[in-house]
């Protein structure tokens with residue numbers, strides 16, 4: 001059975017959605033750097049073990065990453081899912097879990113990496129926005145793209161309405177990417193992801209008119 005760990009920092013809706021999806025694996029741990037993350041309670045309610053590794057109690061990033069890596073290694077995860085996890089993971093951390101860490105980001109990467117992606121999208125006046133699931137590399141929100149979903153941006157949209165529409169899409173595409181990963185359908189070549197070795201599925205774009 002595939003062992004999956006989820007890292008969160010906040011409310012944990014993606015985590016809860018993943019756990020409730022039909023994924024061929026066992027969620028062995030939900031860990032947070034934020035002791036007050038609402039998702040910790042959600043995880044406990046679903047009977048999943050939780051851990052807090054509070055980054056504020058470490059004097060530097062290396063020490064935090066090392067403590068986190070050690071905690072995760074206790075569970076021998078096949079896959080680590082970042083779901084609203086607000087820390088950038090170092091090369092040292094990622095080298096221990098090579099090509100086993102995925103993230104979801106609320107924009108059509110490479111547009112709008114980092115925080116406040118909806119605000120950035122509105123500021124730039126884009127007509128299409130969305131979300132991306134990608135492999136995690138030490139560069140922020142820049143790893144090989146697995147799947148994206150796009151939504152139209154209407155003139156009346158604000159940060160809140162976009163966040164709501166994009167979150168619905170996040171809940172659709174993250175489980176798809178996780179299933180592909182666990183079914184060993186993903187290959188990375190030249191920093192690009194291929195699904196089932198078929199180039200036509202590379203970075204599959206799911207359009208949803210919401």
Ligand code: GRF
Pocket residue numbers: 008010011012013014015039083084085104105106167170
């Ligand atoms: C999501 O929009 C995710 O893409 C971003 O942070 C948000 C987390 O939401 N990285 P939740 O904690 O999964 O509800």
